Amino acid sequence: MRLVGLCLLSALWLLGNSQDQRTGQELLLAKLTPPQDEMKVQVLAKATHYVVKNFIANKINTMVIRQDCMECPDELLDRQSTIVDHVLSNLAPNISVVLHSGDDQEETSWDxxxxxxxxxxxxxxxxxxxxxxxxxxxxxxxxxxTQFQSPDTVEATVGKIIVASLRFPVINVVVVVQTTDGTVVLYAYSLFTTNCTIGLTLLEINQFDPVTGEPLQPMTYLYPVRQGHLGNCVLNVTANHMPPHFIYEKWTEERNSYPENQVVDPKDVSGIDWEVLQLLSKALKFKIQLLLPSEPSQIFGEGNVTGSFAQLADGSAQLAVGGLSGSDKRRWLFSKSTVYYQSQFVMVVRRDRYLGRFGPLMLPFRGKVWTMIILIYATAFVATFALSSRLRLRYSLENLFLMTLGNPIPMHRLPGTGFLRYLVASWLLLTLVLRGAYQARLFDVLRMQQYRPLPKDVAGLIEDNYTLVSNGYHDFYPLRMTRRMSESFSARFDRVQHAAPGERLTSIALVSNLAYWNHRHRDITRLTFVPQPIYTYQLVLYFPRRSFLKPAVDRKLKQLLGAGVIAQIGRRYVNYLCDKDLAGNRELLPRITNKLMGGVYRIHALVIFLATVVFGLERISHRWSWLTRLMEWFHRY
Structure with missing residues (x-):
């Protein structure tokens, strides 16, 4: 009986063991990837390695790999591990790899x-x-x-992934998928559809060889959207009028003269920012539609914006230009481009001349001196006229005019009497002295203008009781000494320029803006700036928050900066004078150029022309008697 029981127990154990063995074999076979799928996985891994090696590893030192699979079957987990292992094993000498855990953490800084x-x-x-x-x-x-995609659903899958990436926002994204027949396809996209409608157009960049994993067609770039081709579509660009960065020729100071969102004719526009914008439109292939707000572009607080910023906030514009600064702490409400131009923010004051720019030329002497000169001239004129008929002097008034200018007269025209000869000699000496003094005065005016001393910093302005005219209050200037006025830079320049003689006004502006205004009003300007700047003003372009335009625009701006194009544009619009000269420093004298002598050249040309005409008339007067009599009468009187 015992033997029979042992046999039964052995038979049952063998039967159970054979059943467990069959179950384990079935489970193992179920987990194993079919040979056909294994070959497909190898092709996908090779294609992924090719993309990473040729377009990523040669540009950076570190990349991040994230492997995500929620409740995936073992087959898909094996496919993911195969791809990641293949990339890691072949890129180890060329690039460092960070395996992200996929937890709810902030993303690292690798690109x-x-x-x-x-x-x-x-x-x-x-x-x-x-x-x-x-x-x-x-x-x-x-x-x-990693999941196989049918030809009917592959584009829908790629589209959803790209849309999800844009929400992060990341615009540089490509998708590698594999269809059920084993074909590996690389997809990208463009940002616009037909008729420049905003949307996605999927692009099949390349397919890969089913054996080697190499691309079937040559590839020069990985991200087509990074090339910045916007399909010649129209972008609304809002512009802030601020010369010389953006100049609208028909601009007036009346706020209500232009309706909101007025479309501006590009023919009426110029400036540094406008030329930079044109270069960007040519490089990125888009058309410009300019909008001009009727109010200044300012950010007063969180959500409280006006002008171009308001148009960006409500979505009516995709780009803002016009001397906009990126240094304000409240500018985080929008996306900013890289800094493409810098200027100094300074305090503007008026230089008070003693006699004005041309005053020394109009009044080179004091009032008493001019009174004596006029009195002597009147006496000489009356005496010459009275004595000319009695002494029968020829060319008496002509001699008086020549002597007034300090020029000599012919010997035969000198009077014979001692009194008149003494009078002529005295007048010649006086006019010679006066002409020498006037020429010296003229030279002094051209070389160095007389100014009253000005403060050299903000503390000096406050000490001298200057009132600040600005569109807002500033922490660097006392509130009680600030006069808030919602005016443009030009209006504040006019206010400081035409202030009463005893009124001390100052304003704030960019050096470039002041230099442009002084150049446009060079005949009347008396404005300069305090040598100590307030801060450096960094000019940027503005976009809506997380705009897709920012990366492409930044790249082009950096290329223009590196080539010196923007600096050359700035020099054409801003005629800088020496900072010390603008500040009224008399230690550095300005150069005398031909531009300063333009009026003298014109008068000299006119005199030469008249002398040529008279010479020609004298030459031909011998042929006609009436012309001879006319010339004699002309010399007589």
Missing amino acids: YTLFVVNSQREFLFLKIIFPDELVEREFYFVVVV
Whole structure:
């Protein structure tokens, strides 16, 4: 009996063991990838490695790999591990790799990120949080979908992944997918559809060889949208009128003269920012529609914006230009471009001349001196006229005019009497002295203008009781000494320029803006700036928050800066004078140029022309008697 029981127990144990063995074999076979699928996975891994090696590893030192698969079957997990292992094993000498855990953490600062996901659903549920300081950076995504895609659903899958990337926002994204027949396809997109409607147009960049994983066609770039081709579509650009950065020729100071969102004719526009904008439109292939707000562009607080900023906030414009600064702490409400131009923000004051710019030429002597000169001239004129008939002097008034100018007269024209000869000699000496003094005065005016001393910093302005005229209050100037006026720079310049003689006004402006205004009003301007600047004003272009235009515009601006194009444009619009000269420093004298002597050249040309005409008339007067009599009468009187 015992033997029979042992046999039964052995039979049962063998039977159970054989059943467990069959179950384990079935489970192992179920987990193993079919040979055909294994070959497809190798092709996908090779294609992924080619993209990473040729377009990522040669540009950066570190990249991030994220592997996400929520509740995936073992087959998909093996596919993801195969792809990641293949990339890691072949890139180890060339690039450092960070394997992201996929937790709810802030994204790192590396630019390129490789996502290996099961399907578009896995990518849609990813939680990627960029720190605030990294929001404005340009990131790059390569998304590899491990699940096989049918030809009917592949474009829908790629489209959902790209739309999800744009919400992060990341515009540089490509998707690697594999269809059910094993074909590996690389997809990208363009930002506009037909008729320049905002949307996505999927682009099939390339397909890969089913054996080697190499692309079937040559590839020169990975992200087509990064090339910045906007399809010649129209972008609304709002502009802030601020010469010389943006100049609208028909601009007036009346606020209500232009309706909101007025479309501006480009023919009436010029300026540094306008030329930079034209270069950007040519490089990025877009057309410009200019909008001109009827109010100044300012940010008063969170959500309280006017002018061009208001048009950006309500979505009526995609770009803002016109001397806008990126240094204000409240500018985080919008996205800003890289700094393309810098100017100094300074205090503007008026230089008070003693006699004005041309006063020394009009009044080179004091009033008493002029009274004596006029009295002597009147006495000489009356005496000459009275004695000419009695002494029968020829050319008496002509001699008086020549002597007034300090020129000599012929010997035969000198009077014979001692009294008149003494009078002529005295007058010649006096006119010679006066002409020498006037020429010296003229030279002094051209070389050095007489100014009263001005403060050299903001503290000096406050000490001398200058009132600040501005469109707002500033922490660097006392509130009680500030007069708030919502005016443009030009209006404040006029107010400071035409202030009463005893009124001390100052304003704030850019050096470039002041230099342009002084150049346009060079005949009357008396404005200069305090040598100590308030701060450096950094000019940028503005976009709506997280705009897709920012990365492409930044790249082009950096290229223009590196080539010196923007600096050359600025020099054509801003005629800088020496800072010390503008500040009224008499230690550095301005050069005397031909431009200063323009009036003298014109008068000299006129005199030469008249002398040529008279010479010609004298030459031909011998042929006609009436012309001879006319010339004799002309010399007589």
